[in-house]
Amino acid sequence: MPPVEAWEKVFISNEEFIGSIHGQLGCITCHGGVSGAQGMEAHEGVVTDPDSVEACGPCHAETVEADQDSLHSDLGGYWAVLTARSSADAMPQLEEMMDNHCATCHTSCGQCHVSRPTNLGGGLASGHEFKAIPPMNLTCTGCHGSRIEMEYKGRNEGVRADVHWIKGGMPCFDCHSADEMHGAAGDFESRYDGAPMPSCQDADCHPDVAPGDGVANHTEFHFEALSCQVCHSTTYKNCYSCHVAQENGVPFFQIEPSVMDFKIGRNPLQSEERPWTYVPLRHVPVDPESFAYYGEDLLSNFDALPTWKYATPHNIQRNTPQTETCDACHGNAELFLTADDVLPEELEANQDVIVEEPPPPMGGGN
């Protein structure tokens, strides 16, 4: 994201805002401060990012209530995996770690609809204008940038942009609804909890894609065995070995350079709603010693979850290397996550997603 100077972060460039419905509430109503005071004295008690419940709740009660339990607000996905990989004894240290390194990533209403996210430096996004639809490039991809934006917009060298972007010009919210963002679509433990949302075969998307639709590889077997992304996504970013620590009270992290790869593995979230046997898997940056700064053996149950996780790469293409021929996949061990691809210390954690035997070659064309 382009940097913003300090003055610009707090500059109400569009004075029409003052007369808008939100502007008429008055500065102090939401931000606090000292009535009638001048200069910096007026800033005593000022809150730059007003509390969603107190500031927005009175008028947007339903949305704010739902949002309190959204993954954007409560970081439930992080807690779900930390809880699974650790023990109750380790939670105090992990909570401290989360407070220092992760809690700034959660969003408030304002950090999407008014300003840039605080963890990216904050600052008004558009002169304090309230955006019903947040600016995608400042908010969505501000946080989901290094993987999602890079994939979606084709910024990974040699990898085409997602067809929904390059041809469709579709911003994030064309697929990801306000209900999904606000936690109003259900109570989920992680982003892949429940049915796929969005689903490729939603009514407004590709409802006619089905076995027998005329596409050669759209067979009954493939539809049962493979998620759409197995065939229609391509090389994506994988991250390894993130470690957090502090120096002189300043939290920081260090992570190894990411690795571009594409690996099909066994579905770690196989369910009625995600029935496929194979899905693309992305390596996540966790490491057994990721949080060692905060205590020994905090991830004592590290093997409870795979480090190669269910993935939905955002670089969808109609034609990919996998769709070129049958044997692009069949018999091609390079495409599948095998034991050789997994770090020795992570073998146990990934037992359930490793492919023992890739499908045999077909010996023919498409």
Place this chain on the structure above:
Amino acid sequence: MTTIRTKSSTALWRALVLVGALILLLSIAACGAEPTDVAVAPTEPQAATSAPTEPPAPTDTVAPTDTVAPTDTVAPTDTPLPTDTPAPTDTATPEVVDDSACVTCHTSQETLQALATEEEAPEVESEGEG
């Protein structure tokens, strides 16, 4: 508003006198017996009371008490009894908030450029993609 209140007050006063007299008579008749519903609560409006066409404004000055008010005849059911609704006090008066200084400063690019300062960057920077 004053006229309505005066008419209403007069009518109410008449109603109270008549109801009071009725209660006195019934009390004498009962001669020390336990008060009953019949004795306390007139169930039908008394024609002589010429009930007001508009409910009296619930003010502190004419507030009937629970023990006196013939609620069936006077108080409209939708109107809360004055005793349940505390009169507005000074504390309910909205405080006038003056945020003109906020607006003046934060809409002035020159002022902000002169005053705004960057927060000190942390001494330790993270390494790698977030």
